[in-house]
Amino acid sequence: MATAKTKAKGLTSRVLERLRLKIQRSGITQRAVEERGGFSRGYLSQLFGGAVELKYWHVLAILYALEVEPSEFFGELFPRRRHPALESLDEVVAERSEESSLSFELARLFASGVETIGDLSKRVGRCEAAIEELTGLGLLRKREGGLTE
Numbered sequence: 001m002a003t004a005k006t007k008a009k010g011l012t013s014r015v016l017e018r019l020r021l022k023i024q025r026s027g028i029t030q031r032a033v034e035e036r037g038g039f040s041r042g043y044l045s046q047l048f049g050g051a052v053e054l055k056y057w058h059v060l061a062i063l064y065a066l067e068v069e070p071s072e073f074f075g076e077l078f079p080r081r082r083h084p085a086l087e088s089l090d091e092v093v094a095e096r097s098e099e100s101s102l103s104f105e106l107a108r109l110f111a112s113g114v115e116t117i118g119d120l121s122k123r124v125g126r127c128e129a130a131i132e133e134l135t136g137l138g139l140l141r142k143r144e145g146g147l148t149e
Contacts, residue, residue: 036065
């Protein structure tokens with residue numbers, strides 16, 4: 001079984017490789033990233049070569065120099081794991097895509113892991129109350145299969 005130190009070293013290599021790839025794809029030179037990030041000339045070469053230990057602030061400085069949000073970078077590096085039940089829910093949502101757009105949107109939010117059941121329940125309650133209010137004001141009319149303006 002790998003030790004925490006071994007896992008951390010492997011993770012550091014992944015982060016460095018992903019940073020190097022981001023720089024290459026950005027079209028910005030490594031020197032320009034050094035200037036924007038406040039690094040001395042040649043520092044990134046040392047960092048990528050292993051002569052300098054990677055620190056968290058290095059990652060942030062490089063990302064900001066590239067105008068990449070840390071959440072985007074780390075989201076790509078560590079994709080959110082989805083519960084297997086959500087995978088089957090995706091299938092149900094796809095099958096019912098022709099149902100009302102509100103129900104479909106709520107199911108999609110849950111399936112993507114954006115909202116919990118409690119959050120969805122509250123949202124549904126607010127939506128239903130808003131629909132009733134708009135219907136009461138005559139701004140929406142009920143019709144078979146849904147609502148109309």
